[in-house]
Amino acid sequence: MSDYREENIRTLDWKExxxxxxxxxxxxxxxxxxxxxGIYVxxxxVMDNSLDEHMMGHGARIEVTIKDNTVTVRDYGRGIPLGKVVDVVSKMNTGGKYDSKAFQKSIGLNGVGTKAVNALSNYFKVQSFRDGKTVxxxxxxxELTxxxxxxxxxxxxxxxxxFVPDDTIFKNFHFKLDFLDDLLWNYCYLNAGLSIIYNGKKYYSKxxxxxxxKRKANEEELxxxxxxxxxxxxxxxISHGNDYGEDLYSFVNGQYTTQGGTHQQAFREAFVKTxxxxxxxxxxxADVRQSIVAALAVRVQEPVFESQTKTKLGSQHMFEKGPTIRNFVLDFLSKELDNYLHKNPAVADILKKRIEQSERERKELSGIKKLANERAKKANLHxxxxxxxxxxxxxxPTGKNKEEYVELQNKTTIFITEGDSASGSITKSRNVETQAVFSLRGKPLNSFGLTxxxxxxxEEFNLLQHALNIEDGLEGLRYKNIVIATDADVDGMHIRLLIMTFFLQFFPDLVKQKHVYVLETPLFRVxxxxxxIYxxxxxxxxxAIRKLGGKPExxxxxxxxxxxxxxFAAFIGDDIRAVPVLIEQGEHINALLDYYMGKNTPQRQEFIIGNLKIEVDAVEEAVA
Structure with a gap:
């Protein structure tokens, strides 16, 4: 055994x-x-600090520029006190948010954010402008240079x-404008009157x-x-749509809590009770919440999140001596939603009909559901x-290493594969801590238009539903990332479409909340x-042929x-290429599925013929 002595004990500084x-x-x-x-985090x-300034009443404009992987953020708040400019971005447990007088309801209180950005950047600059002076x-x-x-x-x-992210940590990184688009819009929705200018484009919500x-849902389908x-x-x-499941967007102090938390659970309970x-x-x-589309934003004093990335709220109380979050949300909805429904009987009547429709559908399913679940329980044993x-x-998450466990949870992935050979390769090369494999027997059923x-x-769909644990919504989702891993041939593409159709038809929240991906694997080895080179x-x-020269294999x-x-281990590890399945905001999911997965119409035939790609052009371009 190796020696375990005093010299084996190391104390790391903050950046290490x-x-x-x-x-x-x-x-x-x-x-x-x-x-x-991480690059979006x-x-x-950085944006969170600017937002905190705005929330405290200082600065109604934030300018963001991203060019050649260099990110610039300029706000017009109070500016960092000039004598503390270096300390605020390079000393742990240093920041204005420990003083509740300066920041009453900020997004984070641990003073870590900009230090992490600094430590993980090749280049980082901070500059404060304050009362005619700057540092x-x-x-x-x-390291200060x-x-x-x-x-x-x-x-x-x-x-x-x-700042410029460190390319030795974020390998081959690039910013996708669509993801930043969502982030900036959310900031504006949560701060009506704030203007964000991003690469010249203005974001503003009244x-x-x-x-x-109205943007997240399709107004015509509400x-x-x-x-x-x-x-x-x-x-x-709040409104209701036609999709299955619940479409909930929850926020705390301007932070999008993608994993929910105490405030989201309080809303779900309070809405049903009201x-x-x-x-x-x-x-x-389940009938009351079926097909709900809702957004909730609360401001909490000194929020406690379950990880540094702040995606799940753990706080029980709104304020130090105030009500619990549960009671606060319940009291608000009991009064305000009740008043609204009394004043708008037409809306109340539509809501009632929607609930009763869900009730009928649930009762129609109850018999078959019970038998199917019994079969699934038996199947799950083997x-x-x-x-x-x-x-x-x-x-x-429990124990001393709670944050490390949350880090592992964010890596949890289930690969949906076709056939035994593909699942065998992934099963042997996967990380058994965080990666699971679900094997399809062949081409699944085209579920478009079915109830x-x-x-x-x-049986296959039912077992997949149970493996994901999504029968009663996404609260119990067992894997953060659902990766469709099929061959890159015509049959594999078809299976991808059939699985995506299944998710969009019955569990659209999985796609809307960006849990579903398609695995990219190499076509050639040179x-x-x-x-x-793959x-x-x-x-x-x-x-690759040009680079290696001669006649490579x-x-x-x-x-x-x-x-x-x-x-295969290299293709599903840290450098995995997985493309998210994205739905445009307000997209008609039913219309989309009808076009691609419905009857073979002349319009679809024209689309396919018009979009056929010939690889010859790409090859000639590459050779040139």
């Missing part, structure tokens, strides 16, 4: 610890292809942050969560006009389709005795089963 365990501070690293990759951490400092990977003395300035008050819900309620420290927008009390009927809670992992997204009854009647398309293959992978487990 952040760089050694970045996942504890910013979640997963990634290359920018996923909306929760870096932007958010700036520059860093590299957390240059700092100015106090100088005169004609610039208005505020703070400027410039009506807060009302605007959010059953009734959005109910918009505002109070001190709380804002709610509706039951109003109609004086003991409706089943479920050859599922090779499970040890950590799950819905586990309750939810098919989810229980079709190698000589010195080097091996290529994902024809143009990459041609570049070229292998064409026809299916995932042809890739050895040793090779």
């Amino acid at each position: 610890h952040i760089r050694l365990r970045p996942g504890m501070y910013i979640g997963k690293l990634g290359d920018g292809n996923s909306p929760d990759d 870096l932007v958010k951490e 700036w400092a520059e860093f590299s990977k957390g 240059t700092a100015s003395k106090e100088e005169r300035s004609s610039e208005p008050n505020g703070t400027l942050i410039v 009506n807060g969560l009302l605007d959010l819900l 059953r009734y006009p959005v109910i918009h309620l505002k109070g001190e420290d709380i804002e709610v927008a 509706v039951r009390d109003f109609f004086k009927k003991d409706y089943d809670s 479920n050859k389709k599922l090779r499970d992992c040890r950590v799950h997204y819905n586990d309750e 939810k009854k098919v989810v229980y009647e079709n 190698r000589n005795k010195q080097e091996t 290529c994902y398309d024809e143009s990459e293959k041609q570049k 070229i292998t064409r992978f026809k299916g995932l089963g042809e890739i050895s487990p040793e090779e």
Whole structure:
């Protein structure tokens, strides 16, 4: 055994610890292809400080520029006190948010955010403008390289942050504008009257969560006009649509809590109780919430989040000596929603009909559902389709290393594969801590236009539903990432479409909340005795041939089963290429599915013929 002596004990300084365990501070690293990759968390951490200034009544404009992977954020708040410019971005447990007089209801109180950005950036600059004077400092990977003395300035008050993420940590990264678009719009919806200028485009919301819900949902598919309620420290927008499941967007102090938390659970309970009390009927809670589209924003004093990335609220109380979050939300909805329904009987009538429709559908399903669940329980005891992992997204983190466990939960992934050969390669090369595999028997059923009854009647769909644990909504989702891993041939593409149709038809929230991905695997392996290059398309293959020169060995992978487990490990590890399945805001899901998965219409035939791609052009371009 190795010696364990005093010299084996190390104390890391702040930047070493952040760089050694970045996942504890910013979640997963990634290359920018996923909306929760670390590079977007870096932007958010800087933006959060500017938002906190705005929330305290200072600065109604924030300017954001991203060019050549350099991020610049300029706000017009009070500016960091000039004597503390270096300390605020480079000393742990230093910041204005420990003083409740300066920041009453800020997004974060632990003073870590900008330090993490600083430590994980090749270049980081902070500059404060305050009352005609300025101070700036520059860093590299957390180390101070240059700092100015106090100088005169004609610039208005505020703070400027410039950073370039470290490409040794965020490998081959790039910013996707769509993901930043969502982030900036959410900031504006939660701060009506705030202007954000991003690469010259203006983001602004006049009506807060009302605007959010109109953008997130398709107005034409809402059953009734959005109910918009505002109070001190709380804002709610509610309607019902036609999709299955619940579409909930929850926020705390301007932070989008994608994993919910105490406030979201309080809203779900309070909405059901208020509706039951109003109609004086003991409706089943699932019927009341079925197809709900809602947004909730609360402001909490000193919020407690379950991880540094602040995606789940753990606080029980709104304020130090105030009511619990549960009681606060219940009191608000009991009064305001009840008043609204009394004043708008037409809306109340539509809501009642929607609940009763869900009730009828649930009762129609009850018989088949019971039998299917009994079959699924028996199958789960010997479920050859599922090779499970040890950590799950819905586990309750406990113990001293709670944040490390949350870091693992954010990596939990289930691969949906076709056939035994593909699932065999992934199963042998996966990380058993966080990666599970679900095997399809062949091509699944095209579920478009079918009712939810098919989810229980079709054994494969039912077992998949149970593996994901989404029968009663996303609260119990067992894996954060659902990756469709099929061959890159025509049959594989078809299976992808069928699985995506299943999710969009019956569990659209999985796609809307960006849990569903498609795995990209290499089509070619080009190698000589010195080097091996994996290529994902024809143009990459041609570049690899030119790079290696001579006559390298070229292998064409026809299916995932042809890739050895040793090779496959690299494709599903830290450098995994997984493309998120995205739905445009306000997209008609039913119309979309009807076009692609419905009857073979002349319009679809014309679309296919008009969009056929010929690889010859790509090859010639690559060779040139």
